[in-house]
Amino acid sequence: MSDDKKEGIPQATEEKAVAGPVRDAPGSGGGGNSRFFLVLSAILGLLLAGVIAFYNVPAFHALLHPHPAGDNAAKTAERYTCPMHPFVLSDKPGDCPICGMALTKVESAPTPAAGPAGGARKILFYRNPMNLNVTSKSPAKDEMGMDYVPVYEDEVNGSGAGVNLPEGYATVQVGAERIRLAGIQSAPATRGTISRPVRAAGVVVPDETRVRRVQAKIDGWVEKLHSNFTGQLVTKGQPLLEIYSPELVATQREYLLARAGVERMKESPYEDARQMSSGLAQAARTRLKLFDVPESFIEELERTGKVQRTVTLNAPASGYVTGKEVFEGTRVSPGMDLLTVTDLSRVWIEADLYEYEAQSVRVGQAAVLDTVSDPGAKLNGRVSFIYPTFSPETRTLKVRFEFPNPGLRLKPQMYANVSLDLHGVTGVVIPDSALIETGLRQIVFVDAGDGSFEPREVKVGVRGDGKAQILSGVKAGENVAVRANFLLDSESKLRAALTRMTGGASAPSQPQPQGQGGHEGHGEGR
Numbered sequence: 001m002s003d004d005k006k007e008g009i010p011q012a013t014e015e016k017a018v019a020g021p022v023r024d025a026p027g028s029g030g031g032g033n034s035r036f037f038l039v040l041s042a043i044l045g046l047l048l049a050g051v052i053a054f055y056n057v058p059a060f061h062a063l064l065h066p067h068p069a070g071d072n073a074a075k076t077a078e079r080y081t082c083p084m085h086p087f088v089l090s091d092k093p094g095d096c097p098i099c100g101m102a103l104t105k106v107e108s109a110p111t112p113a114a115g116p117a118g119g120a121r122k123i124l125f126y127r128n129p130m131n132l133n134v135t136s137k138s139p140a141k142d143e144m145g146m147d148y149v150p151v152y153e154d155e156v157n158g159s160g161a162g163v164n165l166p167e168g169y170a171t172v173q174v175g176a177e178r179i180r181l182a183g184i185q186s187a188p189a190t191r192g193t194i195s196r197p198v199r200a201a202g203v204v205v206p207d208e209t210r211v212r213r214v215q216a217k218i219d220g221w222v223e224k225l226h227s228n229f230t231g232q233l234v235t236k237g238q239p240l241l242e243i244y245s246p247e248l249v250a251t252q253r254e255y256l257l258a259r260a261g262v263e264r265m266k267e268s269p270y271e272d273a274r275q276m277s278s279g280l281a282q283a284a285r286t287r288l289k290l291f292d293v294p295e296s297f298i299e300e301l302e303r304t305g306k307v308q309r310t311v312t313l314n315a316p317a318s319g320y321v322t323g324k325e326v327f328e329g330t331r332v333s334p335g336m337d338l339l340t341v342t343d344l345s346r347v348w349i350e351a352d353l354y355e356y357e358a359q360s361v362r363v364g365q366a367a368v369l370d371t372v373s374d375p376g377a378k379l380n381g382r383v384s385f386i387y388p389t390f391s392p393e394t395r396t397l398k399v400r401f402e403f404p405n406p407g408l409r410l411k412p413q414m415y416a417n418v419s420l421d422l423h424g425v426t427g428v429v430i431p432d433s434a435l436i437e438t439g440l441r442q443i444v445f446v447d448a449g450d451g452s453f454e455p456r457e458v459k460v461g462v463r464g465d466g467k468a469q470i471l472s473g474v475k476a477g478e479n480v481a482v483r484a485n486f487l488l489d490s491e492s493k494l495r496a497a498l499t500r501m502t503g504g505a506s507a508p509s510q511p512q513p514q515g516q517g518g519h520e521g522h523g524e525g526r
Helices: 002-023 025-056 058-064 069-077 153-157 176-182 246-267 271-290 295-304 485-501
Strands: 079-081 104-106 123-127 149-152 185-188 190-194 197-206 211-215 220-225 239-244 310-314 319-324 337-342 346-354 366-371 379-390 396-404 415-421 425-431 442-449 452-464 467-472 479-483
Touching (some): 239 246, 425 452, 442 485, 479 485
Antiparallel strands (some): 079 104, 346 396, 366 415, 425 467, 452 467
């Protein structure tokens, strides 16, 4: 039994020895797996590099996946452009890198436009649209896949039509599809007559020739006022006030005595005595008239032979009492204003016109008036006077208009609008919307055909009714851009700036190594 135990002990120890190597097997297998993963990673890396080269290296792509010639031509014909920046071209959809707008597809590849002699336009070089200093002698693409923009000879040297371009502008060449997308519209320049309508705000004032003042010519007192408030309507010959004056009473007596002397001297045999008596009576009567005593009052004095204590003064004209300086019992003296009567049947309108408007206004020109209070009413009048001096504050010229005032619709100090047409002129006329104001000059874009728009500086004459007279720069029959011409303006300035930054028509003098994306050369400034 002891022997069995002795034999069992080495047996167990032997089993442990056998089991030990079996547990170490996985350790030795782990090294093999690491090598397997390294090989698998290398294979995946090669596949990824192949995919990248397939899509980015044209030669590798053509080697693995050749395209038929017809497919390449169809793909080349598919081009995309920005409606706001037509010089941005791409062969695949995307967004404009300048304004962010989605690129639109051009149905067919643009063909070179006709040049000055009727042939194809000559391309001087190509320019990177995103970096003006990068140019190429042949078509190329930049890092973003955008096509280089061709620079034509006529864009550098002139318009191609024998017309000098305005400084800072260049001819714009766009296709029919781009014209439609940008909404560019043209209208012909025609010969016609154009008038300049002028509209000015004026103020109603009384006609100064219809204002009458009632003044005292003697010392006295106001006994009674028949017109006792401002604004009262009076008619010519209507009693205004009664005045007591000792001088008037004495003059009445002198006149009555002189008349009595004339009657006594009728039987006198002396001609001189009769003439002297008659002269005294006539002098007394004239004196009463010079004191503004009404003729009716003198006739009543002659009929009754009685001296009146007060004398009634009548209205010299029909109108409204616009001034009242006295009350009943007021003492008056010679030269004192008593009442003011204004005839408002005709009034003046004083309006301010700007200098360029006033130069064409003439006395007697017809004018039309309307008011805010009565918009439907129109009154016809005329220019009655042009003031000789300008206002230093407003730099305007005051012009006076004369209008009838039926029903007293025009009241003093009321605002009114005056319209008149200045003398019409005949010449070349274009829509006013075709003009681009720069502050120092006016520019229009003439449609030269085949999608070409030529900037021209014009001299503008009379403007009115949505039209403008062109004195020079555009001929009758030529078409000018009237809508979306601000896009042409910005594009023309941009093209001129690009040409100026690259030194005019100077392309790269030395070829540079061709870079990625087909770059042939770079400008000196890069």
